Amino acid sequence: MAVTVLTAALYIELLRSGADNLQRHAKQVNDLNVFPIPDGDTGDNMLLTISGGADAEYDTDDLSTAAGQAAQSMLLSARGNSGVILSQLFSGLADGLNGCLQADISVFVSAMQCGVDKAYKAVVNPTEGTLLTVARETAEFAAANSFSSFEELFRQCIEQAKLSLNRTPELLYVLKQAGVVDSGAAGLIYIMEGMYSCLSGEPVQALPVHALGKAAVDVSLFTEDSILEFGYCTELLVRLQNSKTDIARFSLDAFRDTLSTLGDSIVLLKDGSIVKLHIHTMTPSKVLEAAQRYGEFLTVKIENMMLQHNEVVAEENTRAGERKKYAVVAAATGSGITETFTDFGADAVINGGQTMNPSSGDFIEAFNKVNADTIFVLPNNGNVILAAEQAAKLYKNSEVRVVPTKSIGDGYSVLSMLDMEGKSADEIFSDMNDAMADTITAEISCSIRDAEINGMQISKGQYIGIIGKDIVSADTDCVDTACRAIDKMNIQDHACVMIIRGKDGSPEHSAAVAAYIAAHYPLAEVYESYGGQEVYDFLLVAE
Amino acid sequence: MAKIKILTDSCSDLNGELLEKYDIDYARMKTIRGGTETEASLTWEYYTPKELYDLMRRGERITTAQVPPTEFIRLFRKYLDEGFDIIYIGCSLKQSGSVNTGSVVANDILKNYPDRKIACIDSLNSSTGEGMLAIRASMLAAQGKSFEEITDEIMRYRNNVIEYCTVHSLEYLRRAGRVKGASAFFGNLMGVKPIIIADADGVQTPIKKVKGRQNSFEELANLLAENIIEPENQTIYVAHADCSEAEVNALISAIKAKVNCKEIITGYIGPIVGASIGPDAVAVFAFGKEVTYRVGEVD
Numbered sequence: 001m002a003v004t005v006l007t008a009a010l011y012i013e014l015l016r017s018g019a020d021n022l023q024r025h026a027k028q029v030n031d032l033n034v035f036p037i038p039d040g041d042t043g044d045n046m047l048l049t050i051s052g053g054a055d056a057e058y059d060t061d062d063l064s065t066a067a068g069q070a071a072q073s074m075l076l077s078a079r080g081n082s083g084v085i086l087s088q089l090f091s092g093l094a095d096g097l098n099g100c101l102q103a104d105i106s107v108f109v110s111a112m113q114c115g116v117d118k119a120y121k122a123v124v125n126p127t128e129g130t131l132l133t134v135a136r137e138t139a140e141f142a143a144a145n146s147f148s149s150f151e152e153l154f155r156q157c158i159e160q161a162k163l164s165l166n167r168t169p170e171l172l173y174v175l176k177q178a179g180v181v182d183s184g185a186a187g188l189i190y191i192m193e194g195m196y197s198c199l200s201g202e203p204v205q206a207l208p209v210h211a212l213g214k215a216a217v218d219v220s221l222f223t224e225d226s227i228l229e230f231g232y233c234t235e236l237l238v239r240l241q242n243s244k245t246d247i248a249r250f251s252l253d254a255f256r257d258t259l260s261t262l263g264d265s266i267v268l269l270k271d272g273s274i275v276k277l278h279i280h281t282m283t284p285s286k287v288l289e290a291a292q293r294y295g296e297f298l299t300v301k302i303e304n305m306m307l308q309h310n311e312v313v314a315e316e317n318t319r320a321g322e323r324k325k326y327a328v329v330a331a332a333t334g335s336g337i338t339e340t341f342t343d344f345g346a347d348a349v350i351n352g353g354q355t356m357n358p359s360s361g362d363f364i365e366a367f368n369k370v371n372a373d374t375i376f377v378l379p380n381n382g383n384v385i386l387a388a389e390q391a392a393k394l395y396k397n398s399e400v401r402v403v404p405t406k407s408i409g410d411g412y413s414v415l416s417m418l419d420m421e422g423k424s425a426d427e428i429f430s431d432m433n434d435a436m437a438d439t440i441t442a443e444i445s446c447s448i449r450d451a452e453i454n455g456m457q458i459s460k461g462q463y464i465g466i467i468g469k470d471i472v473s474a475d476t477d478c479v480d481t482a483c484r485a486i487d488k489m490n491i492q493d494h495a496c497v498m499i500i501r502g503k504d505g506s507p508e509h510s511a512a513v514a515a516y517i518a519a520h521y522p523l524a525e526v527y528e529s530y531g532g533q534e535v536y537d538f539l540l541v542a543e
Numbered sequence: 544m545a546k547i548k549i550l551t552d553s554c555s556d557l558n559g560e561l562l563e564k565y566d567i568d569y570a571r572m573k574t575i576r577g578g579t580e581t582e583a584s585l586t587w588e589y590y591t592p593k594e595l596y597d598l599m600r601r602g603e604r605i606t607t608a609q610v611p612p613t614e615f616i617r618l619f620r621k622y623l624d625e626g627f628d629i630i631y632i633g634c635s636l637k638q639s640g641s642v643n644t645g646s647v648v649a650n651d652i653l654k655n656y657p658d659r660k661i662a663c664i665d666s667l668n669s670s671t672g673e674g675m676l677a678i679r680a681s682m683l684a685a686q687g688k689s690f691e692e693i694t695d696e697i698m699r700y701r702n703n704v705i706e707y708c709t710v711h712s713l714e715y716l717r718r719a720g721r722v723k724g725a726s727a728f729f730g731n732l733m734g735v736k737p738i739i740i741a742d743a744d745g746v747q748t749p750i751k752k753v754k755g756r757q758n759s760f761e762e763l764a765n766l767l768a769e770n771i772i773e774p775e776n777q778t779i780y781v782a783h784a785d786c787s788e789a790e791v792n793a794l795i796s797a798i799k800a801k802v803n804c805k806e807i808i809t810g811y812i813g814p815i816v817g818a819s820i821g822p823d824a825v826a827v828f829a830f831g832k833e834v835t836y837r838v839g840e841v842d
Binding site: 075078087088122125177222343345413418419498525529 | 602603604606608609611612613616633636640642643644646647648665725726727728729730732733734735751752754755756757758
């Protein structure tokens with residue numbers, strides 16, 4: 001039976017039904033939180049707000065009174081920005097229904113616009129791509145069309161609202177970055193769906209929220225004969241379990257070591273007992289197995305990257321037609337160092353494969369990929385500087401500036417202080433040179449043969465410490481070799497020391513060196529990190 | 544003409560002494576831990592600063608809730624009934640929606656007090672940067688300035704509050720969604736310490752990087768010295784999130800070496816700003832040259 005008149009009783013029922021449906025989906029709304037730890041509060045806030053109206057006692061046959069009362073209750077229970085905006089939508093709606101014992105469709109549609117106007121007024125700087133946008137576009141659609149019943153009005157408005165919701169990532173960059181639609185807008189749609197189900201007598205057929213806002217995947221990109229080239233983009237949220245591991249002492253580094261044998265582009269974060277893991281791997285099953293040793297999954301996302309064009313494109317730094325002003329290409333080896341360099345803003349990190357020294361050709365390939373007007377290059381030793389300069393001479397599509405970084409430590413100093421906002425190429429180049437000016441790097445490695453250098457006798461298998469071109473220490477004990485090298489680095493003139501552990505370096509040795517520095521150079525700040533590099537068990541960087 | 548009451552909120556980081564001295568009341572926000580809400584008290588009625596920041600150091604998530612409408616209704620009604628007009632100076636709208644909510648409630652409530660005035664002002668700042676503006680408003684009220692004179696002056700001097708803040712990591716702020724800046728400032732920075740300011744729109748944004756904590760204190764002092772106006776007449780405010788006494792003293796020494804000011808008042812970063820910025824943050828505030836930098840859209 002088509003409903004064409006809105007009474008007080010129906011209004012209250014719609015409100016309660018809307019609140020009900022939001023309650024069922026509040027968690028999904030929370031999960032649209034832009035930061036990927038599911039403790040967002042938009043769903044809860046909107047629910048508390050609308051419940052103020054839904055849970056109130058009503059004793060009136062007058063639509064105007066009921067709407068006004070509901071709005072007042074919602075204002076009192078409003079929580080958070082989305083809650084306050086929601087309460088203003090209902091407050092404006094009540095203003096539009098003022099004086100009406102009942103309302104027909106056209107009066108209600110006008111009142112919707114009043115709601116939108118009041119909500120916009122309540123916010124000093126209204127942001128598009130949010131709840132406000134979806135509410136506005138829905139009200140505009142309603143005003144531009146005619147409907148035979150309230151059911152039709154709601155059904156079509158919900159359809160429009162969902163289209164509007166899917167557009168929110170285009171309007172609000174942080175949504176696009178996080179790959180979600182706007183949570184407040186999604187909350188509003190759940191409320192509307194609850195209302196529709198009340199009118200139509202149909203149970204709510206809400207789409208699961210994660211399906212909203214995702215572009216359809218083109219499965220033809222991977223056929224029966226395709227070869228898996230890029231692997232799977234795998235993202236896991238893992239809840240560490242007390243029964244499986246000591247949560248407080250859970251070592252991300254050790255886990256990262258394991259993962260680095262399974263894939264790359266590793267992002268690993270720990271927040272309390274939740275671990276977020278992102279990896280590109282050919283063997284997701286092995287990653288899942290490794291993760292399950294420590295806990296159980298909260299969410300799992302595995303996507304064939306040949307279908308996920310965006311990720312692959314971003315990873316290769318090729319955006320056809322999108323030329324950047326500046327880019328940084330760094331030479332480095334070691335999964336940890338590569339990750340750190342990328343985090344700091346290196347657009348490409350090349351490791352030169354077997355010889356660990358990239359060729360000029362390798363650099364040119366990287367220059368093509370980063371596609372920028374000015375490219376800053378950070379080599380990691382003297383040989384690489386030559387190859388980089390050679391490549392710079394040959395490369396005509398960009399201005400290439402080679403920074404004289406002779407070690408990972410130099411590269412680290414430059415990248416950690418990287419700040420290219422609003423600066424000219426000359427300023428950036430000058431800043432880079434300044435950043436590395438006082439940096440001293442010591443490399444701790446195992447000697448591959450007997451030798452006598454600088455009056456020092458070195459046996460094969462002994463640890464040696466190298467600063468620049470000089471061997472400054474040698475000992476059978478790794479920690480002693482490192483500490484002797486530290487003593488040659490003028491730590492007292494530096495603010496920070498980084499101990500970068502290589503593939504063969506042990507965390508215990510790293511801790512021992514850190515303790516030595518703390519004891520002898522108490523004013524220095526010491527940071528330990530995992531570099532994963534071959535050859536050098538430890539890199540000690542003083543800056 | 545009615546007397547004027549100055550109000551602020553839980554983000555203003557004014558300690559009990561200052562609140563009393565300048566007769567300022569504040570709208571309470573809430574901190575939330577494990578689903579339980581607690582009023583965010585600037586006089587630390589429910590937990591000590593050390594308790595809050597130690598929880599965060601141990602990895603516990605503390606989230607926050609802005610001022611609910613009921614709290615504004617309570618506070619506004621209290622002072623309206625006592626015969627005051629109200630000037631509420633609130634946290635930057637880029638950090639909290641409280642000023643919006645205050646405006647909505649004020650419009651509604653003034654229907655019952657037709658001869659009264661309530662102004663809800665976006666301070667464009669937070670922590671003691673916001674608190675300083677409330678103190679200034681209070682001093683103007685004590686001098687007998689009119690409602691409009693006070694609101695005009697606060698609106699004019701909002702952008703003259705200078706803030707320089709440093710942290711070990713921007714991750715707390717990022718997680719709370721309360722910092723905006725180029726990606727080069729995020730991630731595991733280790734020895735790199737960002738220097739954060741409140742930009743012209745009231746956004747918290749990092750503007751430079753410094754190597755080492757001690758150097759970051761030197762930089763705070765440098766920036767303060769470069770941008771402060773008439774230091775000899777000014778009080779510099781230092782707010783910290785449970786830093787050690789040694790660190791606070793080191794910062795104060797660095798400031799005294801570069802700036803000749805009337806006095807330096809030190810206090811804690813309150814529960815709301817603290818929950819967003821994280822332990823061991825420290826910031827300096829004063830009136831200085833107008834802030835014109837805007838971070839805008841960044842990647």
